[in-house]
Amino acid sequence: MTASCSQPVIGVATEKGPRRPLNADAHAHHQFHDRLAVAIVDGTGSTPEVAEFAQLAAATAVRIAARRTPVWGVMAAAELCEDPTEDISSPSGAIVVATALPGRYWQIAWAGDSAAYRWATDGSVKRVTNPHTQGELLRARGASEEDARRVDHRIMNSLDLAHVYGVWGMCVRSRLLVLASDGLHRLPETEIATVLQEHASDPEMCAQQLVKAARERSSDDITALVVPHPQADGWSTGTAPTAEGEE
Template sequence: MTEDFAPAVGCASEKGPNRPRNADAHAHQTHKDHLAAVVVDGTGSTPEIAELAQQAATTAALTAAARTPLEGIVMAAQLGGEPDFCATPPSGAIVVAKAWSRRGWVIAWAGDCAAYGIGGSGRVARLTTPHTEGQRMRDRGEPEEAARKYDNVIYNSIFRSVHEGIPVVETAAPHVLLASDGLRLSEDEIAEIWGQHQTDLTTCAEQLLKAARECSQDDITVLIAEHPYPTTRTGRG
């Protein structure tokens, strides 16, 4: 890590009002001139799930900073033990973003955690597609009212990703926003709050959480990171 490398990251996380504890987790890590950021949404509210979510976030951040986001998820998946397609391991969604110097962000995910690119103009674009049965139904052309009922059923997760696969997307956006699925705001709603609070990433994350709480009873985690060496290329977000 270079001596003057200080990543700009802001985060806010809160348990759902009817949940005993927050099973979301987040982490960020630097390695040389690279920055990795992670959000994990543990499925459930037990102490074991909350602890595992934080372990997964920390493991993925450490690995992604030194290697790649995909390898970060693979290493986090090993916390679930030996892969067994027939078993039902602890579940959780994850999104990992890494900023390279002379390159934009590379993002990998499994489940329904989300990544958004925030462009220099303030435009917000979602970069990830949720791995839910509801989204599968939309992709098959089934009615929205039917698909919506299955948006909380994920078919991919940290620990199933070794079977289901780990997609990767890139963006040249100067900022990325990572979130658990409790952040149920539109791109325009996120952009409006970003426009008001972009000079303070922590305050912006807190305001996004506050706005999301009005329509979500779930755990909510929002992490915003600035690329330490933004590129001049254009890209999604």
């Protein structure tokens, strides 16, 4: 965890899936002047090439997002998929990027099933990104949860497809965000909220406990970033932040 007057406080935890040869999740953060950007890329596959791509894509996205917007960050990372010699781009991955704005606002952009969660003042947690998966599409069409879960792993948008299907974006207000790869998605929002409440003064411990809890439900790679807004009081001193203002 980083804590100083010039650097943001970010809790980070990542773990390779028990049956995966390596961890293809990647994360990055970058601060340009007073603008903080954070990102997670969940590489598609488990090869060294995919892992290297995910790291480069995350690093590219945050540098552009801190200077422009998260949407620009996602599209800059998507350029890394382009190969004029191939009809199908490879490697690729899902991505979520967030940039902190004044007033405890966050701009968020994503492609695929990597997620962002906001922590409300009443202690509840809500996923604010809609996963681009076949499972989510079936839910929207009224399918049963059982049928939808069978195809939750089939993503319908990713970095190599962003130029076709576009990038989704939004702005939310929250004193803290959780960014996560899809390895966390089976962990209920109520359990995420409990972890945040129990370790409110320690984002690093929050991230570690989220990954630990998610491991009981997933064999995938899991990555979690717990990111207090730079304007949220208390994080740099190790005390729980004040929470007035957010819904």
